[in-house]
Structure formats: structure tokens, C-alpha cells
Amino acid sequence: MSIYINLDKVLEDRDMKSHELAEKIGITRANLSILKTGKAKAVRFSTLEAICEVLDCQPGDILEYKAD
Template identity: 75%
Template sequence: MPIIVNLDRILAERKMKSKELAEIIGITTANLSILKSGKAKAVRFSTLEAICKALDCQPADILEYVED
């Protein structure tokens, strides 16, 4: 998929663990793992908003378009 999820990089920069982020934004660690691995088919605006709020970043910092 040409959309890359850079959550791992942002998490490392913020020195935050996946489990911690999952708890803050109110999703399961399994779902966060699906999102990080790029297996997710779609992201809700509410989830994106919660991630941006928790990590103090912009949607573009998390999602990136790379041509195949």
C-alpha cells in the first residue's frame, strides 16, 4: 500500500510506548499494532485526532504517501 504509517518513528521520538499510546487514545494494542504494520484499511478521523493530540503532531507526521 502506498500509504506509510510512521507511528513507530514518532513514538520513538516522543519516547512513548505503544501500550501507553493505546491507553491514551482508547484503542486496543492489537488495533494499534494493525495500524503500525500498515494492515489497516482505514483510519477514523476520531482516532487520528486522538493520536495527534497524544503525540502533539500533525496527521502528515504520521501518514506519508509513497508511490509504488
């Protein structure tokens, strides 16, 4: 897939751990791991909204398009 997830970078900038984010947005660590590793097939708007709200960022900061 040409869509890359920059969640690690954003988390590092915010000095936040993965499990903290998972707890705050109400998804399991396993699902957050799937999202971070790019294995996810789709992201719900509600999840994206929660991530953006917790990390105080825009969807474009997390998602990036790179042509293969």
C-alpha cells in the same frame, strides 16, 4: 498500499511506548499493532485526532505517501 504509517518513528521521538499510546487514545493494543504494521484499511478521523492530540503532531507526521 502506497500510504505508510510512521507511528514507530513518532513514538520513538516522543519516547513513548505503544501500549501507553493505545491506553491514552482508547484503542486496543491489537488495533494499534494493525495500524502500525500497515494492515489497517482505514483510519477514523476521531482516532487520528486522538493520536495527533496525544503525540502533539500533525497527521502528515504519521501518514506518508510513497508511490510504489
